[in-house]
Amino acid sequence: MSDKTVRQLAEVVGIPLERLLEQLKEAGLSAHAPDDVISEDEKVKLLAHLRKRHGKSTGETDAAPKRVTLKRRTVSELKQSNAPGSSAKTISIEVRKKKTYVKRAEVAPVGDEPKESEEIKKTEERIQAEPTPVSTEQPPVSAVTEEKATKGEEELFEREQPVDEVATTAEAPQDKISVDDSEPVDKEALTEAQAIEIRKETERKARLSETERKKEEEKKRRLEAAVEKNAEKVRQLAAARMESQKKKRQGGQAAGKGKKKGKQKDRSGAQADLKHQFEKPVAPVIRDVTIPEHIIVSDLAQKMSVKAAEVIKQLMKMGMMATINQSIDQETAVLLVEEMGHKAIMQSDDDLEAEILAALKEESSQEMSRAPIVTIMGHVDHGKTSLLDYIRETRVAAGEAGGITQHIGAYQVVTDHGSVTFLDTPGHAAFTAMRARGAELTDVVIVVVAADDGVMPQTKEAVEHARAANVPIIVAINKIDKPQANPEKVMQEMSTINVVPEEWGGDVQFIKVSAKTGEGIDDLIEALILQAEILELKAPAEGSASGIVVESRLDKGRGAVATILVQRGMLEKGQFVLCGHEYGRVRAMFNENGKAVKEAGPSTPVEILGLSGTPNAGDEFLVVQNERAARELAEHREDKSKISRMAAQQAAKLDQVFSKMATGETASLNLVIKTDVQGSLEALRESLIKLSSDEVEVKVVYGGVGGINEGDVNLALASGAILIGFNVRADTAARKLIEEKDVDLHYYSVIYQAIDEVKSSISGMLAPEIKETIVGLAEVRDVFRSPKFGAVAGCMVVEGFVKRNLPIRVLRENVVIYEGQLESLRRFKDDVAEVKMGMECGIGVKNYNDVKVGDHIEVFERVEVKREL
Numbered sequence: 039m040s041d042k043t044v045r046q047l048a049e050v051v052g053i054p055l056e057r058l059l060e061q062l063k064e065a066g067l068s069a070h071a072p073d074d075v076i077s078e079d080e081k082v083k084l085l086a087h088l089r090k091r092h093g094k095s096t097g098e099t100d101a102a103p104k105r106v107t108l109k110r111r112t113v114s115e116l117k118q119s120n121a122p123g124s125s126a127k128t129i130s131i132e133v134r135k136k137k138t139y140v141k142r143a144e145v146a147p148v149g150d151e152p153k154e155s156e157e158i159k160k161t162e163e164r165i166q167a168e169p170t171p172v173s174t175e176q177p178p179v180s181a182v183t184e185e186k187a188t189k190g191e192e193e194l195f196e197r198e199q200p201v202d203e204v205a206t207t208a209e210a211p212q213d214k215i216s217v218d219d220s221e222p223v224d225k226e227a228l229t230e231a232q233a234i235e236i237r238k239e240t241e242r243k244a245r246l247s248e249t250e251r252k253k254e255e256e257k258k259r260r261l262e263a264a265v266e267k268n269a270e271k272v273r274q275l276a277a278a279r280m281e282s283q284k285k286k287r288q289g290g291q292a293a294g295k296g297k298k299k300g301k302q303k304d305r306s307g308a309q310a311d312l313k314h315q316f317e318k319p320v321a322p323v324i325r326d327v328t329i330p331e332h333i334i335v336s337d338l339a340q341k342m343s344v345k346a347a348e349v350i351k352q353l354m355k356m357g358m359m360a361t362i363n364q365s366i367d368q369e370t371a372v373l374l375v376e377e378m379g380h381k382a383i384m385q386s387d388d389d390l391e392a393e394i395l396a397a398l399k400e401e402s403s404q405e406m407s408r409a410p411i412v413t414i415m416g417h418v419d420h421g422k423t424s425l426l427d428y429i430r431e432t433r434v435a436a437g438e439a440g441g442i443t444q445h446i447g448a449y450q451v452v453t454d455h456g457s458v459t460f461l462d463t464p465g466h467a468a469f470t471a472m473r474a475r476g477a478e479l480t481d482v483v484i485v486v487v488a489a490d491d492g493v494m495p496q497t498k499e500a501v502e503h504a505r506a507a508n509v510p511i512i513v514a515i516n517k518i519d520k521p522q523a524n525p526e527k528v529m530q531e532m533s534t535i536n537v538v539p540e541e542w543g544g545d546v547q548f549i550k551v552s553a554k555t556g557e558g559i560d561d562l563i564e565a566l567i568l569q570a571e572i573l574e575l576k577a578p579a580e581g582s583a584s585g586i587v588v589e590s591r592l593d594k595g596r597g598a599v600a601t602i603l604v605q606r607g608m609l610e611k612g613q614f615v616l617c618g619h620e621y622g623r624v625r626a627m628f629n630e631n632g633k634a635v636k637e638a639g640p641s642t643p644v645e646i647l648g649l650s651g652t653p654n655a656g657d658e659f660l661v662v663q664n665e666r667a668a669r670e671l672a673e674h675r676e677d678k679s680k681i682s683r684m685a686a687q688q689a690a691k692l693d694q695v696f697s698k699m700a701t702g703e704t705a706s707l708n709l710v711i712k713t714d715v716q717g718s719l720e721a722l723r724e725s726l727i728k729l730s731s732d733e734v735e736v737k738v739v740y741g742g743v744g745g746i747n748e749g750d751v752n753l754a755l756a757s758g759a760i761l762i763g764f765n766v767r768a769d770t771a772a773r774k775l776i777e778e779k780d781v782d783l784h785y786y787s788v789i790y791q792a793i794d795e796v797k798s799s800i801s802g803m804l805a806p807e808i809k810e811t812i813v814g815l816a817e818v819r820d821v822f823r824s825p826k827f828g829a830v831a832g833c834m835v836v837e838g839f840v841k842r843n844l845p846i847r848v849l850r851e852n853v854v855i856y857e858g859q860l861e862s863l864r865r866f867k868d869d870v871a872e873v874k875m876g877m878e879c880g881i882g883v884k885n886y887n888d889v890k891v892g893d894h895i896e897v898f899e900r901v902e903v904k905r906e907l
């Protein structure tokens with residue numbers, strides 16, 4: 039251990055040299071000049087002297103304190119409210135903090151280490167200046183633990199953990215030298231003592247921290263290197279993306295939905311290089327914006343990379359108010375896009391579908407003759423079902439011995455001369471419903487007329503429906519086995535409705551058959567095959583298939599099951615198909631006998647499994663390359679059908695006839711008329727047809743007697759016609775359909791009123807309409823005779839409400855039989871003004887005593903509505 043000079047010691051201890059010299063003098067030590075050497079003994083003596091001088095000595099100079107404890111006591115109060123309502127509790131908290139420095143062995147001589155540093159001084163100062171740290175989190179360390187913990191230590195000095203005690207009663211241990219914070223402290227004395235103790239500690243720490251620091255630095259360096267490496271990678275990646283993006287933009291726009299994905303990726307790339315790579319465009323970016331037939335405002339904004347608010351603002355400038363989710367038409371969108379400085383590219387919604395269809399046509403060009411697809415129609419009980427059943431049982435079952443015949447909605451009959459496919463949905467309702475959905479599936483219509491009954495109203499309807507669809511007719515005169523059968527009469531009656539037999543010079547084949555005996559059935563099938571030849575029915579027998587959905591259902595075990603009729607191409611098991619709005623892979627195919635088949639050609643009906651849902655009868659199906667294309671097309675079709683539905687509805691509105699004519703959109707006004715009696719039908723039909731002019735042709739697509747039914751509505755929908763009810767009403771099912779499809783229906787009770795309105799609509803002079811609103815409907819459940827009121831109808835209000843002073847009509851089977859006013863409206867012998875739905879009431883009709891059970895009493899209101907052309 040080397041001795042030090044006075045100057046050196048002053049420096050080490052951090053006090054002025056003069057002061058140290060003075061202290062040395064006071065202690066009576068020999069050293070009195072700055073360069074005098076102080077021995078270890080002298081140092082100890084100096085320390086003892088100093089302690090003595092400050093009155094802190096414990097006795098002998100060499101009996102240095104074993105530990106120095108710094109204490110601080112703080113007392114505070116804590117107010118705590120326990121349960122609500124109970125008074126607050128005050129807890130006194132006394133916090134005693136102490137710091138104890140323990141001497142384990144001899145005090146090491148001052149300056150036994152060559153290293154002296156600034157740190158020592160600083161630490162000393164800090165210890166004196168800083169208040170003892172308060173840490174309530176640290177658990178109190180007991181003296182015993184403290185002893186144990188320090189026993190094996192080899193260090194000469196150990197600075198103990200700060201000891202915090204939180205106590206309310208306990209006193210600090212007495213064997214410790216206590217220095218209370220509140221007492222005046224001789225800082226110099228402390229400095230002397232601590233200087234020695236702390237120096238060691240600091241040096242140890244310094245040594246330790248040196249290695250730790252080195253480690254830390256190494257770690258940091260590595261981390262920084264890794265980060266830099268990563269950043270470099272990200273930069274490279276971002277640069278590459280920017281480059282490809284640029285190229286893409288130059289090379290034109292990616293089409294369709296794939297673009298979306300690309301955009302997302304770009305965005306993530308942009309985020310990665312947000313800091314370094316973003317370059318503000320110096321010139322306006324002109325984009326190519328593809329615009330479909332209808333586009334949502336937000337989508338358009340996205341395509342132009344502007345905020346939707348910008349687009350809305352621009353639309354407002356153009357005089358159009360639109361919301362963010364509103365769809366705008368192509369023309370407006372093009373104007374807007376150009377206004378905003380971009381290039382608009384018009385895109386047809388059908389492009390994708392057209393592409394696929396074109397591909398279909400290309401690949402399947404070789405056409406072969408195909409079987410005719412036949413629908414059977416006729417009046418009730420004339421034998422439609424019997425005929426179909428006979429053909430199926432004898433032909434189909436015979437052809438497929440042992441097969442289980444099942445109803446799949448269509449089946450094929452194979453004969454020596456060729457095949458015929460029957461749609462197993464007899465009746466014109468199904469036929470027209472299919473047509474209303476746009477499916478032109480039937481090639482030939484068989485109109486069944488019972489030879490013993492002759493032409494009936496529904497026979498005429500069948501003929502009209504077939505004509506409206508432009509489908510050739512074959513007449514089957516059924517039940518010729520019956521003794522009272524009179525085929526001649528049937529031929530005559532049919533001629534009166536312009537269905538003239540070939541043998542009489544006409545163009546319609548009449549076949550006499552019996553669904554009971556089977557007579558003439560072969561002739562009928564032959565006639566069908568002949569008709570098919572005349573029609574030259576051909577279709578490609580190879581290539582991707584397409585056709586129509588006949589019916590579909592949800593099977594418990596098999597999921598969605600659809601019967602489809604292939605019209606062209608060859609459908610194979612395992613192919614992806616799109617059926618209306620549904621799509622999927624054909625998992626399995628079965629024919630009408632439940633037999634699994636692997637392929638189906640033109641005019642073949644098959645049941646397919648594997649679709650995502652049940653398509654509608656009349657929906658078109660086609661084979662697509664993959665599932666993605668199928669899904670995209672399904673979505674597109676859904677949109678398209680919505681739009682076309684709306685368009686069809688608009689086309690068939692009486693108040694829009696003139697505006698449509700003016701724009702050249704329409705040159706004909708189609709009408710479906712239902713009347714109460716034949717006489718009014720004829721009168722109305724003739725008068726309306728006479729309204730035809732050079733600009734517009736008024737066509738009565740169908741006219742019939744009786745209430746308006748679902749079939750009439752479907753026919754109106756299929757032919758874009760306006761429905762006219764003359765003294766008749768629509769039944770419940772028809773009303774539902776009318777509402778659902780928004781079909782234009784007009785009720786009249788005076789012929790000239792109907793004629794006037796149609797006339798005005800054609801000339802664009804439609805006056806404000808007096809609209810009749812039906813406010814309520816009551817069903818007659820019972821009829822009482824009262825001497826005072828005559829016939830009183832016991833009614834149940836089934837719709838809306840019945841009002842005493844509103845006009846009424848009496849309906850029998852949806853035909854108006856009386857129009858007038860109420861005489862009385864009663865509930866339990868009380869006269870009332872109004873009766874609501876679900877309530878019973880007694881109704882007396884003024885001047886009318888013929889009300890019957892089952893009749894309906896319609897209550898209506900007349901309101902003037904301004905026309906909007």
Ligand SMILES: Nc1nc2c(ncn2[C@@H]2O[C@H](COP(=O)(O)OP(=O)(O)OP(=O)(O)O)[C@@H](O)[C@H]2O)c(=O)[nH]1
Nearest residue numbers: 417418419420421422423424516517518552553554
């Ligand atoms: N004698 C005889 N009776 C027949 C013939 N065809 C059908 N019938 C009978 O006529 C009745 C009606 O036959 P359907 O086949 O149900 O008639 P539909 O036209 O299908 O009747 P709807 O389904 O109610 O419209 C049944 O009782 C049949 O047995 C036939 O050729 N000869």
